[in-house]
Amino acid sequence: MDLGFRGEVVDFYHRYRRGYPRAVIDALVEAFELTGDDIVIDLGCGTGQLALPIAERVRAVVGVDPEPDMLLRARQAAGERGMTNLSWMLGADTDIPALGALLGDRTVGAVTIGQALHWMNHDELFRALAPLARSGGGVAVVANGTPLWLQDTAWSRALRGCLEQWLGFEVGHACGTDEASRRRYRDSLTGAGFAVSEIGVDYGDELDLDQIVGGVYSALPVDRLPAPDRRPLFAEKIRHALERHRPFTEHVRVAMLIGRVGDEAVR
Numbered sequence: 001m002d003l004g005f006r007g008e009v010v011d012f013y014h015r016y017r018r019g020y021p022r023a024v025i026d027a028l029v030e031a032f033e034l035t036g037d038d039i040v041i042d043l044g045c046g047t048g049q050l051a052l053p054i055a056e057r058v059r060a061v062v063g064v065d066p067e068p069d070m071l072l073r074a075r076q077a078a079g080e081r082g083m084t085n086l087s088w089m090l091g092a093d094t095d096i097p098a099l100g101a102l103l104g105d106r107t108v109g110a111v112t113i114g115q116a117l118h119w120m121n122h123d124e125l126f127r128a129l130a131p132l133a134r135s136g137g138g139v140a141v142v143a144n145g146t147p148l149w150l151q152d153t154a155w156s157r158a159l160r161g162c163l164e165q166w167l168g169f170e171v172g173h174a175c176g177t178d179e180a181s182r183r184r185y186r187d188s189l190t191g192a193g194f195a196v197s198e199i200g201v202d203y204g205d206e207l208d209l210d211q212i213v214g215g216v217y218s219a220l221p222v223d224r225l226p227a228p229d230r231r232p233l234f235a236e237k238i239r240h241a242l243e244r245h246r247p248f249t250e251h252v253r254v255a256m257l258i259g260r261v262g263d264e265a266v267r
Contacts, residue, residue, distance in 0.1 A: 007222045010069045014047040014077065016214035018144050020114075023201045024254050025053045028110065031199065031258045032137050034058050038109030041132075043093065043125075044116025048074035050142065051086060051112075058109060060085045062099070066092045093120035096128045108132040114142040118175050122185055126192035130261065138194055138260040141185050143177040145252035148215050150177075155245035159212065162241040166234065167224070177255075185257055194259030201256075207248040209239050 034040070038058040042051035045063035047070055055061040055078075063086060065071050071088045078086045089099065111129050113120075129139055149160040149171055163171050189196045207215075213235045217225060226234040242248065 007069060008225060009218065009220065009222050010047060010067075010073050012214055012217040013070070014073050016211060016218045017046065017049055018252065019049050020053060020142075020144065020254065021201060021203055022053075023203075024142070024256070025057065027199050027201060027256065028054065028112065028140055028142075029057050031140065031197075031256075032110040032260070034109045038134075038137075039103065039107060040109055041099070041111045043096070043111055043113045044119065045074060045088075046070050046114075046116070048077050048086075049144075050114040052078060052081065052083065054112065055083055055086050058085075060087065062087050062089055064089045064091050064095070064099070066090070093125045093128075096125060096132075100128065100132050103132065105131045106134045109134060109137045110140055111138070112140045112142060115144050115175060115177070117141055117185060118181065122188050123191070126188050126194070126259070130192050130194065133261040135261060138258065139189065140259075141182075141189075141257040143182070143255045145250070145254065146177050147173075147175055147219065148212060148250075151250065153245075153249070155242050155248050158241045158245055159216075159238065162238055163216065166226075166237065182255065182257065189257065189259035192259075193261070195262060197258045197260075199256040199258060201254040203252055203254075205250045205252060207250055209235070209242065209248075212242070212248060213238055 028034070034057055036059055040054050040058050040061045042054065042061055042063045045051045045065045048063060051061050051063040051074065063071065063074055068090055071090060075088050089095070091099070111132065126139065133139070149156060149163055160171055186196050
């Protein structure tokens with residue numbers, strides 16, 4: 001599967017994509033009662049924004065992504081931190097049955113999916129994941145805030161207008177962070193046999209123009225990136241559109257759907 005997130009996009013993704021506050025990792029550890037004996041799968045792991053901090057709390061993490069360049073950068077990031085308990089698998093949601101055959105049933109403490117579920121067939125995926133989770137374990141669908149161009153602020157609306165003018169089409173896709181998508185995911189988890197709850201972590205941040213431009217680049221497939229010689233113009237258009245709306249304050253809500261497997265499901 002080629003989603004176009006390769007080459008230069010990987011570096012933008014690694015540098016500018018939001019990380020996860022410690023409170024998010026704490027919430028996931030508490031929700032699934034994760035310990036140093038657990039295995040976690042991070043599906044759609046990107047360059048490791050979620051996989052790496054979780055790996056500090058469990059025995060091992062398997063990061064799965066369909067983009068080889070993403071995995072290479074994630075592996076490099078783990079190496080830079082001296083972390084040796086992460087493995088990286090080239091694959092997609094459709095490869096979960098093969099991973100399950102390798103690990104075995106009831107062996108996984110949690111499967112995390114951070115801002116990637118909109119690329120997947122969630123109904124089939126949740127059914128495939130249910131046999132993997134140990135009692136009390138399960139699936140976490142993590143929405144790490146709203147895309148930069150869809151927030152309810154003046155600077156975000158200005159950014160959206162600028163992007164639509166540059167790209168020539170509307171940029172309304174919420175990447176699975178909207179309420180309708182979250183309801184579908186919740187219903188699908190319930191249908192697959194998980195007991196579902198929701199957890200939220202809120203925080204604020206203030207961005208600069210470089211972070212906003214880089215964040216936009218991190219969300220574009222490589223064939224949509226402005227050519228290198230046009231990037232100064234692109235950045236200048238964004239600066240001109242947003243300048244009067246300073247400060248660029250972002251109110252981020254990390255919304256987690258927690259699907260847990262009970263004792264009765266593993267008998």
